[in-house]
Amino acid sequence: MAENTKSGEKYLMKGNEALAEAAIRAGCKCFFGYPITPQTELAAYMAKQMPKRGGVFLQAESELAAVNMLLGAASSGVRAMTSSSSPGISLKSEGISYMAGSDLPAVIINVQRGGPGLGSIQPSQSDYFQATHAMGHGDFNILVFAPNSVQEMADLAALAFDKADEYRIPAMILADGLLGQMMEPVSFHEIEPAHTDKSGWAANGHKNKRAHHIINSLYLDAPTLEKIVRERYERYAIIESREQRSESYMCEDAEILVVGYGAAARVAKSAVAQARAEGIKAGLFRPITLYPFPKDALREAAAGAKVLLDTELSMGQMIEDVKLAINCSKPVEFYGRTGGVVPTPGEILEKLRELNGGI
Amino acid sequence: MEISIILAGFGGQGILFAGKVLAYCAMEEGKKLTWLPSYGPEMRGGTANCSVCISDEDIGSPIIQNPDILVAMNGPSYEKFIGAVKSGGKVFYDSSMMSGVEERGDADMYAVPASDLAEKHELYGGANMILLGKLLEITGLFSDETVERALKKCVAPKRARLIPYNMQAVALGRKS
Amino acid sequence: MSVIFKRPHALLDVPTHYCPGCGHGIIHRLVAEVIDEMGIEGETVGICPVGCAVMAYDYFGCDMVEAPHGRAPAVATGVKRSNPNLHVFTYQGDGDLAAIGTAETVHSGTRGENIVIIFVNNTTYGMTGGQMAPTTLPGQVTQTTPYGRDVHTAGHPVKICELMSTLDGVALAQRVAIDSPAHIREAKNAIRKAFDNEANGRGLSIVEVLSTCPTNWGVTPAEAMEFVRSDMIPYYPLGVYKDVTAGEKEAR
Numbered sequence: 149m150a151e152n153t154k155s156g157e158k159y160l161m162k163g164n165e166a167l168a169e170a171a172i173r174a175g176c177k178c179f180f181g182y183p184i185t186p187q188t189e190l191a192a193y194m195a196k197q198m199p200k201r202g203g204v205f206l207q208a209e210s211e212l213a214a215v216n217m218l219l220g221a222a223s224s225g226v227r228a229m230t231s232s233s234s235p236g237i238s239l240k241s242e243g244i245s246y247m248a249g250s251d252l253p254a255v256i257i258n259v260q261r262g263g264p265g266l267g268s269i270q271p272s273q274s275d276y277f278q279a280t281h282a283m284g285h286g287d288f289n290i291l292v293f294a295p296n297s298v299q300e301m302a303d304l305a306a307l308a309f310d311k312a313d314e315y316r317i318p319a320m321i322l323a324d325g326l327l328g329q330m331m332e333p334v335s336f337h338e339i340e341p342a343h344t345d346k347s348g349w350a351a352n353g354h355k356n357k358r359a360h361h362i363i364n365s366l367y368l369d370a371p372t373l374e375k376i377v378r379e380r381y382e383r384y385a386i387i388e389s390r391e392q393r394s395e396s397y398m399c400e401d402a403e404i405l406v407v408g409y410g411a412a413a414r415v416a417k418s419a420v421a422q423a424r425a426e427g428i429k430a431g432l433f434r435p436i437t438l439y440p441f442p443k444d445a446l447r448e449a450a451a452g453a454k455v456l457l458d459t460e461l462s463m464g465q466m467i468e469d470v471k472l473a474i475n476c477s478k479p480v481e482f483y484g485r486t487g488g489v490v491p492t493p494g495e496i497l498e499k500l501r502e503l504n505g506g507i
Numbered sequence: 508m509e510i511s512i513i514l515a516g517f518g519g520q521g522i523l524f525a526g527k528v529l530a531y532c533a534m535e536e537g538k539k540l541t542w543l544p545s546y547g548p549e550m551r552g553g554t555a556n557c558s559v560c561i562s563d564e565d566i567g568s569p570i571i572q573n574p575d576i577l578v579a580m581n582g583p584s585y586e587k588f589i590g591a592v593k594s595g596g597k598v599f600y601d602s603s604m605m606s607g608v609e610e611r612g613d614a615d616m617y618a619v620p621a622s623d624l625a626e627k628h629e630l631y632g633g634a635n636m637i638l639l640g641k642l643l644e645i646t647g648l649f650s651d652e653t654v655e656r657a658l659k660k661c662v663a664p665k666r667a668r669l670i671p672y673n674m675q676a677v678a679l680g681r682k683s
Numbered sequence: 684m685s686v687i688f689k690r691p692h693a694l695l696d697v698p699t700h701y702c703p704g705c706g707h708g709i710i711h712r713l714v715a716e717v718i719d720e721m722g723i724e725g726e727t728v729g730i731c732p733v734g735c736a737v738m739a740y741d742y743f744g745c746d747m748v749e750a751p752h753g754r755a756p757a758v759a760t761g762v763k764r765s766n767p768n769l770h771v772f773t774y775q776g777d778g779d780l781a782a783i784g785t786a787e788t789v790h791s792g793t794r795g796e797n798i799v800i801i802f803v804n805n806t807t808y809g810m811t812g813g814q815m816a817p818t819t820l821p822g823q824v825t826q827t828t829p830y831g832r833d834v835h836t837a838g839h840p841v842k843i844c845e846l847m848s849t850l851d852g853v854a855l856a857q858r859v860a861i862d863s864p865a866h867i868r869e870a871k872n873a874i875r876k877a878f879d880n881e882a883n884g885r886g887l888s889i890v891e892v893l894s895t896c897p898t899n900w901g902v903t904p905a906e907a908m909e910f911v912r913s914d915m916i917p918y919y920p921l922g923v924y925k926d927v928t929a930g931e932k933e934a935r
Binding site (some may be wrong): 158160185186269325326329330331332333411413414416417418419421490492493494 | 528530531534539540541542543544546564566567568569570572645661
């Protein structure tokens, strides 16, 4: 399917496949995978395409090995990626922490499924806390992008590579089983991947022309480590000021502001449209970056709202960032389903009606 | 106007493929669409289904709670989804695969002996496309020309010889 | 005055953190000598383990990457696959390679990753203060086997060269020691052969070096060398367990 895609043409692809294709077009040279539902099509696409297009596909013996192969490839300065689903991402957290501590740019895909434990294989958003607040041990952040369509799976994959390189930071696409498995028309734009000079740090052989480069996250001297972490946080501050991304839908006069990302935002958008048809002044705010969380735009979108409704495919994780963004200045209600259950627009609409009655 | 279609049957009956043909037709005509398969262990020899939404507007959830149209290729699939079909919706089912079907009084029912027809006309494995033909004829969703264009996109080049068989099956369904 | 002995270029002129009598100094030197002899320092990337050799990145002159515990072969795989022209080696201890990293070790072997693994076996977790390693000998006292390693409860030692020699992707599996000048020369030859294999794309080469840990063994450096001879070598026989070039030589 979609062999040698042409720019601008429309293709019908699964989100998993579109993301893989976009990654290759963005210059991803190495992919290290391990099978897990519902991300497997991504690895399969890479297995088929990478050898034909000058790249490397390798099925690792475990998620631990895959993420550390990613660390190795990123260390040597090439664009590289790994993908998994929730249980596998937990295993990858070790390598992600090391990459964050070694300032390595790399892209990690999480096509989320229900948890905890082995959980289910149905779509979920219950790894929000993990991705945005605790993607491993230590003080660090990674960029987190949340697509909500097959097109965005492609577009954000390309952006993730650029931004990871720009800030020397791991970047994650936090998708879910719904986005990975569904097909929608997608087109690939002719984009020139941002070229970031990595010659100042990459461990790719010093050719006897420079001092040796060390990729490392170990600093036994505490004040030194503190200094390095603080410098990294200065970079995070720049990221937070420049890289917040979001989308607003009918927010201008909204009295009830629904907040949702990814698959949940799709369901919410249908509900908001139906609510509007009933005369309920609802709007939708959709974070596209989860780290950095688009708190500035949310604060603005929420300015005229009387109540917020956070909706997620989880027991409520992003809601804490929503409350923080508006300093708990307004009530933030929650509606979510978990375990792999996706709510219907009708369920959200019912909640909107209920909230509307209380305004 | 959004149309939601659930197609369901045994794995191997070509139910995901029929859904893909509809999805490609929609794409060919510049419409918005989503195609969502059931996935996981149920794909291994059990029942399979896919949900196709077609619209002129952006589509929210690709998950269909109450379909406008149901295409059912076996009894278990029919049983699973018949109750969910919208009142006034349309149901297309392979009557050669099920007996004693309890039809919905508030939906338009189209019993097509698709598997028998496929066998009779030596279009083996074409029951899915026969049902699809019937669906296209009744709903007027897509022309044969669009279907042929769609087939060219969703059939791998090395299997392009199968396109005429599929078109034959669609034609047979339209006339059934 | 002619120089007959000097620090290898690939070994930086910096103080190391190793204890007196530790075998790492000798083994670092042998690796660096081989890199010098082959003239490949500028095209070599080394992967450090977690363990006593964790800071080897400060000692080797080539580019270095510090891997998570046990994952050095996976990191090496990533470096090598993304840059096939580089020479890539890992430098790992027994806990790193033969316990937490067993899967990475075995599977880099099954894939025949074109890398060199220098495996330093001193029967103990040195960095954390001398706990039982996968290679701790039966009856050997460590912090976590205070009554001696009881194989019935703590399991048997892992013989890595024997294990790796069964894998088709492995080009060389050889066990050497550093307890005597003769053994050190032999160790150097094995390391050179491993790097030659890598340069010629023969697959994975692993050189297991029986080494010392006087600090955690609670003995003097000289006694530690004696322990290698008296206790380790009998349990871990030195020798070539697999060498895909062996047949070639006979043919010549």
